[in-house]
Amino acid sequence: MRSRWRPVVASLAGLAVALSGCAGTRDAAAPAPDRTATRPASDQTATPARKPAxxxxxxxxxxxxxxxxxSRLADALTGATDGLRRATDDWLRDGDPAKGTPPEPMVLLALRQQRIYRYLVRNPKVxxxxxxxxxxxxxxxxxDNVKAGRGLLSLVRPISGAAKFRVRPPEPADALLxxxxxxxxxxxxxWxxxxxVMFVETKFGRVRSPSYTGAKGPMQFMPGTWAAYGMGGDILDTGDAMLAAANYLHASGAPRDYRRALFAYNHSTAYVDAVLLHARQMRRDIRNYYGYYNWQVFVVTTHGDRRLTGP
Structure with missing residues (x-):
């Protein structure tokens, strides 16, 4: 079995995760404009007036x-979520998620949504x-997202003093998919x-630093566990790490018993709950995956949160 650990990156990626409040399932489509305009009775050849865009x-x-x-929080979260969903639809239709980076509006709306969830996680009554x-x-x-975030926050040990973290942009969203x-x-x-799991562990590969116990790579494997389940791959390679994680989870009970398998991955019920809650959001609507993909890495310190990636 994998060694029990609570990686420093859990305070980075995980907290951000939970806070990984994600996108809601509200239909974000804009109201349909009028299909036709009524012509004046006195001039059937008049050009219909168009509504401004x-x-x-x-x-x-x-x-x-x-x-x-x-009340303002509810409006802010609704607006950020709806806007993020519209931006996601635009990117999937007109962009290139397999190779390109998300457009700036999408990144900013995802960050806004994330920061709102981080606030809600820390303020239960509100x-x-x-x-x-x-x-x-x-x-x-x-x-669900706030519950996940609150559970992950309970696992975080705030950092005091100087600390160095290696971060980098994630691979393209559809390449990860x-x-x-x-x-x-x-x-x-x-999937x-x-x-x-990758979202909670390293924010889709943004965190590159090993944990304080020595766990490495985008899926945060201990070297001993990697030797048993890595199938000869590179612990730092995303594709190899993903296969190893699936191999380990399958050997630990998935898909028959995800709770058992995830508990083997990290011995924490809060961790298990958070992973399953986030997975459920992505299963309900794949646009939630693209929303999570744009969440950034935060470090929890004794002096407050510090964002390490993003705008």
Whole structure:
């Protein structure tokens, strides 16, 4: 079995994760414009008047203030989630998730959403009042995301003093998705579970530092466990690490018993709950995967949070 550990990156990726409040499932489609315009009775040849194009709101700045009032928080979370979903649809339709980077509005909306969830995780009473004001389709996912974040926060040990962390941009979103699905085909472990593990462990590979116990790579393997399940691959290679993680989870009980398998991966019920909650969000709507993909790495310190990646 894998050694028990609580990696430093859990305070980076994991907390961010939970906070990984993710995208809700509210339909973000803009209201459909009128299909036709009525012509004046006196002039059947007149050109129909056109409505002015809807202006896209400017994306929030990276450090814009987070409201503290439940009503304003609910509006802010709804707006960020809806905007992020629209931006995701645009990127999937017009961009290149297999090779390119997400557009700036998408990155900024995801960061806004993440920071709101981080606030809700730390303020349970405000969170409860905020949930009651959210649209029904968003309230359930928001509760799950805050629950996941609160559990991961309980595992974090704030950092004091100087500390160095290696971070880098993640591989393209659809390149990662191809790794997840390849591992799913080979070992039968759902790609959403693998994605959620990577999300919690290293924020989709953004964190490159080993844990304080020596766990390495994008899926944070201990060297001894890697020797048993790495199948001769490179612990730092994303594709190899994904196959090894699926191999280990399958040997530990997945897909028959994900809770058992994930507990073997990290001996914490809070960790298990968080991974399964995030996996459920991605299973419900793949756009939640792309939203999580744009969450950034935060370090929890004794002097407050510090963001290491992103704008």
């Amino acid at each position: 809807r202006k896209t709101p400017a994306p929030p700045s990276p450090d814009s203030a987070i409201p503290t009032d439940p 969170a409860s009042r905020t949930f009651a004001l959210l649209p029904k389709a968003l309230a359930g996912p928001a509760k 191809a790794h997840f699905r390849r591992a799913e085909r080979r070992f039968g472990v759902e 959403e579970v693998l994605a959620a």
